[in-house]
Amino acid sequence: MGTNANRADAAVGFPDLSRVPPVDEVGVNERVARFQSRSIKKASKVEALKCILSMIDLTTLEGQDTPGKVRQLCQKAIHLHDAMPGLPHVAAVCVYPNMVAVAKEALRGTDINIASVATAFPSGMSSLDLKLDDTRMAVEAGASEIDMVISRGAFLAGEYRYVFDEIVAVKEACGDAHLKVILETGELRTLDRVRRASELAMHAGADFIKTSTGKIQPAATMQVTLVMLQAIRDFFASTGRMVGMKPAGGISNAKLAIHYLVMLKETLGNAWMTPEWFRFGASSLANDVLMQLEKQATGVYQSADYFSKD
Amino acid sequence: MATAENTLAFSGGWEYAPAPESTDHIEVASRYGLFIDGDFVRPEKGRYFDTINPATEERLSRVALAGPEDVDKAVKAARKAYSSVWSRMKPAERGKYIFRIARMLQERAREFAAIESLDGGKPIRESRDIDIPLAAAHFFYYAGWADKLEYAFPGRRPRPLGVAGQVIPWNFPLLMAAWKIAPALAAGNTVVLKPAETTPLTALKLAELIADAGLPPGVVNIVTGAGDTGSAIVEHPGVNKVAFTGSTAVGKRIQKALAGGRKSYTLELGGKAANIVFADAAIDQAVEGIVNGIFFNQGHVCCAGSRLFVQESVADEVVEKLSQRMETLIVGDPLDKNTDIGAINSKMQLDKIRDYLKVGEAEGGSLHQASGKLPRKGYWCRPAFFTGVSQSSRVVQEEIFGPVLAIQTFRTFDEALEKANNTPYGLSGGVWTDKGAKIFRMTQGLKAGVVWANTFNKFDPTSPFGGYKESGVGREGGLHGLDAYLRLGE
Incomplete structure (x- = not known):
């Protein structure tokens, strides 16, 4: 990730929540349906597929992860599908804190970022001190991006100041690492809350806002992502600061990912159409995108066994 | 509020490649006659006019220009069909015909959508997702009422009006034809309809479909032309009911023409x-x-x-x-x-x-x-x-x-x-x-x-639609729309 001067003094103070506009779910659904009715063909499809690959945070977040599995994933991150020349590499590899060192070693010499979840991921049910230690540990091990979770319990109880302060503290513990704030929209339930949590996170200094841990259903949907993109757009309009967006979980095929790109393009414009400002948190998306690229190049679908599963 | 540095850039960058709907599946004849008494016939005076594609300015077809003599033929055909067949048919049978039109419209939706976009200039997304499905929905909705008129108006004795003269605009050519034809037929009336001169093609395709559906000849007649043809329909003494959708200026002229007469009318205006x-x-x-x-x-x-x-x-x-x-x-x-x-x-x-x-x-x-x-x-x-x-x-x-x-x-x-x-x-x-x-x-x-x-431009056949003041008289859609094609006796 490139550095950006305006990220240094990220926090802009507690937001005026009375100014946060309501969200109408019916209207959001209609807008999403319009994005999905876009027909993306030929050259524009190939361009989109390559763009999607470059935006992927290749992720493994399981209790059974081993150093071997993480090394495999890193190998995949660098060599997506060498049979096809000219492909980009993914944006980052995303692992638990105790696997960061392994990933760092495996990705040495590349410019692929290492993202680590932290702050008692995925539930966030711990004390602030432990969350900060968790964050520092991941950063010291070499993570350049931290994916934190907000305290949903506090948020749902209306303790917005607590949630805000916690994000500010984690951001400080991140040092130079970029902070992605996971709202866990599947637990927030309403789009109004998604919008409000997005405001809190951005005002508290988030470099990215992210939908989900992937551990709760529903994970990312186009609806919540649209609401978060609109929050980012409004935050940019009022502060001039760009914030990135990461939908995570549930985006497993290329067609859906292309619809996300359409939504991104028509909501935030060209400036966000790079891995610096948009990521897909996904584990199985890459292979479907590769398969579609092969289809575009050769006209036929190939067996899934021609693409490495790591 | 926007400054140079926090304005979003939408042009350039990733662009969508052209994704045109194919037109090789559609059939547009080079010339269309008038659909009268179940057949396409030549106009008496032999005059035709062009209908063009507004996106290319190229001619799509030539369609007949109906004069008063043609309109007279159409009204007579409608009268004959009304008296001898349609008003006497068992209502459930009438309903079957209308259901058949609805189903066939759904089956041919792709062709109708493409022709609607070619002839009228509207985006295929709208003709495909809105115009054609809604047109079919109107036929389905009113087909269901055909044998239930006594239940629609309990305690009354609903009777058809006779021959309906209908004049429709160019903005929703097929949908407006459906709005007009479906309730008229369900109530037991027969129809003479004139599509707008810039967008006649889907109405003529609907005429083909109606013929394929086996509707008795003369139940639906479609005559093409401009304002004079419309006036001839409105003023024809054999017409019992006038339904018009179009501008307020023309609506006022129609109201003047009908003043003092016995024709009932509905006007959907600006x-x-x-x-x-x-x-x-x-x-x-x-x-x-x-x-x-x-x-x-x-x-x-x-x-x-x-x-x-x-x-x-x-x-x-x-x-x-x-x-x-x-x-x-x-x-x-x-x-x-x-x-x-x-x-x-x-x-x-x-x-x-x-x-x-x-x-x-x-x-x-x-x-x-x-x-x-x-x-x-x-x-x-x-x-x-x-x-x-x-x-x-x-x-x-x-x-x-x-x-x-x-x-x-x-x-x-x-x-x-x-x-x-x-x-x-x-x-x-x-x-x-x-x-x-x-x-x-x-x-x-x-x-x-x-x-x-918290929404806008939502349409449904069950919902009445119509205006206050200079936006019109009467309602279309729903039970209100059915009412407009019936005489309710005691």
């Missing part, structure tokens, strides 16, 4: 709908509703939300977001699946819209239009809005029937309501607020036939 956005509205969704309200079908919509009233504390934000959203609207080839705004229906209409753009600026309004390239040939207009206009501006008072929005601000609820009602029209309106109580207060106060809350 509009200048107020779309009212309160500060507590879901702003992003309201902006989307504003776009759907005025740019749907190039603004060629009688119920278009052409006057926007925004509460002043959010006015800058709404206008800024609207202009951003307009940058993402794709204007161009109506057959491209990604097109949001197609071609203006005719040269005449384009000239009229351009005149209004000049008038609005001359009146001191500030014109904003989306950027972006337009095709070289064809009739096009970039989506536009005026700010700095007032109730006395012509672009606020008069129906433009194009993608041109007039924006005003308001401070209080009462001010919004007063300005919204301060128009000769009263077809539709929109209210955007997060407060239910405000919605009900506003809908009770608005003098308009249809009011949408």
Whole structure:
């Protein structure tokens, strides 16, 4: 990730929540349906597929992860599908804190970022001190991006100041690492809350806002992502600061990912159409995108066994 | 509020490749006669006129120009079919025919959608997702009523009126034909229908479909032509009921022609709908509703939300977001699946819209239009809005029937309501607020036939549609629409 001067003094103070506009779910659904009715063909499809690959945070977040599995994933991150020349590499590899060192070693010499979840991921049910230690540990091990979770319990109880302060503290513990704030929209339930949590996170200094841990259903949907993109757009309009967006979980095929790109393009414009400002948190998306690229190049679908599963 | 550094860039970058709907599956004859008494026949005087594709200015076909003698033939055929077959048929049998039309429309939806876009210029997304499915839905809905008229009007004795003369506009050619034909047939009437001269093709395809459906000859007759043909239908003594959708000026002429006579009539006329956005509205969704309200079908919509009233504390934000959203609207080839705004229906209409753009600026309004390239040939207009206009501006008072929005601000609820009602029209309106109580207060106060809350331009066959004041007389759709084709005896 490139550095950006305006990220240094990220926090802009507690937001005026009375100014946060309501969200109408019916209207959001209609807008999403319009994005999905876009027909993306030929050259524009190939361009989109390559763009999607470059935006992927290749992720493994399981209790059974081993150093071997993480090394495999890193190998995949660098060599997506060498049979096809000219492909980009993914944006980052995303692992638990105790696997960061392994990933760092495996990705040495590349410019692929290492993202680590932290702050008692995925539930966030711990004390602030432990969350900060968790964050520092991941950063010291070499993570350049931290994916934190907000305290949903506090948020749902209306303790917005607590949630805000916690994000500010984690951001400080991140040092130079970029902070992605996971709202866990599947637990927030309403789009109004998604919008409000997005405001809190951005005002508290988030470099990215992210939908989900992937551990709760529903994970990312186009609806919540649209609401978060609109929050980012409004935050940019009022502060001039760009914030990135990461939908995570549930985006497993290329067609859906292309619809996300359409939504991104028509909501935030060209400036966000790079891995610096948009990521897909996904584990199985890459292979479907590769398969579609092969289809575009050769006209036929190939067996899934021609693409490495790591 | 936008500064140079925090403006979003939508042009350039990743672009959508052309995704045109194919036309190799459609059949358009090089020439169409008049559909009278179950057959396509030559017009008596042998005259034809061109129908062109407004996106390319190329001729699609030639269609017959019906004179008074042709109209007379059509009305007589309709009368014969009414007396000898249709009004005597068991209602359940009538219903079967209408259901069959509905099903066949669904089966041929793809062809109808492509032809509708070719002939009228509307984007294929709309003809495919809205016009054709809604047209079929109207036939399905009224087919169901055919054998239940006594239940629709309990205690009354519903009887058909006879021959219905129907004249429809060019903005929703097939859908308007469905709105007119479906309730007429369900109630037991027969029909002489004239499509608009710039968009006759889907009505003629519907005539083919009706013939294929095996409807008895003369139950539906479709004659093509311009205003004179329409007058001949309206004034024909053999017509029992007139149904017209079109401009208020023509509607007034029809009302004069019918005054003192015994023909019943419904008129669906112009509009200048107020779309009212309160500060507590879901702003992003309201902006989307504003776009759907005025740019749907190039603004060629009688119920278009052409006057926007925004509460002043959010006015800058709404206008800024609207202009951003307009940058993402794709204007161009109506057959491209990604097109949001197609071609203006005719040269005449384009000239009229351009005149209004000049008038609005001359009146001191500030014109904003989306950027972006337009095709070289064809009739096009970039989506536009005026700010700095007032109730006395012509672009606020008069129906433009194009993608041109007039924006005003308001401070209080009462001010919004007063300005919204301060128009000769009263077809539709929109209210955007997060407060239910405000919605009900506003809908009770608005003098308009249809009011949408937190949405706009939604249509359903079960819902009555029609105007207050100079927007028309009578209702179409729902039970009200059925009522308009019946005599209710005791």
